[in-house]
Amino acid sequence: MGGARPTPDRERYAGLFAQRTRVMKSSAMRDLMALTERPEIISLAGGLADTTLFPAEDLAKVLSHMAAESSARALQYAPTEGMADIRPALTEVMAAEGMTVDPDEILVTTGGQQVIDLVCKTLVDPGDVIIAEGPTYPGAVPTFSAYEADVVQVELDADGMRIDVLQETLARLDAEGRRPKFIYTIPNFQNPGGVTLSLERRRELVRIAQEREILVLEDNPYGLLRYEGEALPTLYQLDGGRFVVYAGTLSKILSPGIRVGWTLAPAPVRQKMVVGKQGSDLNSSSLSQLMVAYYFRERDWHDYVRRQADVYRARRDVMLDELGRHMPEGATWTTPQGGLFVWLTLPSYFDTTDLLARALQHNVAFVPGRAAYLDGRGGQSARINFSGVHEDDIREGIARIGAVVAEQAELYASLTGSTPPGAGRGRGAAPPGAAGDVADAGAPIVPLRTAGRRRGSR
């Protein structure tokens, strides 16, 4: 028996790699996940539903009924479009989002992630333009780069994607003779920005899509995880399914482990996506689809979503309080009305990629803001998650990040011989909405709250 194999020399394979691998980017989140699995690390980096909240006995019952009644089908291949059994469940979720859909129009996918992939596979040739929010979902970044898209990011403010900037961007692209293939948006409790697209902007976005005949990919994993305020109509609903492709998932309201998502799309687009999916994975797991069907039939899924929302709301509140306590003056962060994330932006002399390296030494992790951009922006920002860890860990995690931030601020002061702009904890907050040096550096501007101040309603 031989010992460890020598690591193969990468050069040997280089000539075999496709061109696209040169621009493919690894997902910062997935890379971090490996690190943050270390038990001593408090990870505020994940985007995880807290699966410990799901009662083990419920899972056991659902699985045993499924095994007793449908084991052969659970272990068999299924149609690419998805099994008939799961359609009523997904239709119920859509109804809870205020949408009436024909169950036969649902294409079941392997998570919402596969919808992003299939939309790109269907629409994007190398060099094609995708418009995305800035910041955007870090998990979409590797997908967009694998299809060699030219991603143009439109910044967010407290009301979601800035439609005025979108209009300017579209006009500029028009002048260059370029038509974007689609606009990617996460309207509810955006990942990572935490902000929600206002009703007025939803209407405008749909109007623009219809006028220009551009598709919008509406990615909505978090719509049902609302902790306050009124639910807003989906873009799909406002559009009537003409130019909006909708991506749904059970990952955040039931389980990311089952990998069940779905899409609704105009029929010609959906048909291409089905063909694309045939080549990707033939079908999404039959076992998972049947499990979902049994779960929805036998258990009160609404109740489980409500219970999760109660837990996450309390965790969000703890996180917002702790940020107020530990972040320096000049730091801003969003106040999400739902979802899983707060977007933190530090004064301009911070670099959150460097900060993460220090934070990991203190056994705490977050996602550095650059992961949410394709153009190197985001260096002052960080995505911090409040759903996946207990309240005590949130307190400890934010305190540790605060300590690392304070250390960096002192270092800055000693190097420059000055008091860093915004140094000092939680005092003399910038006026709400002011971006200060954040704006000067061209970083994302989504401030809702500033250090030392509590704003917003709950």
Ligand SMILES: Cc1ncc(COP(=O)(O)O)c(C=O)c1O
């Ligand atoms: C905005 C967004 N889209 C898609 C996904 C992918 O989710 P899944 O593939 O688990 O459904 C996530 C997961 O965090 C997300 O936040």
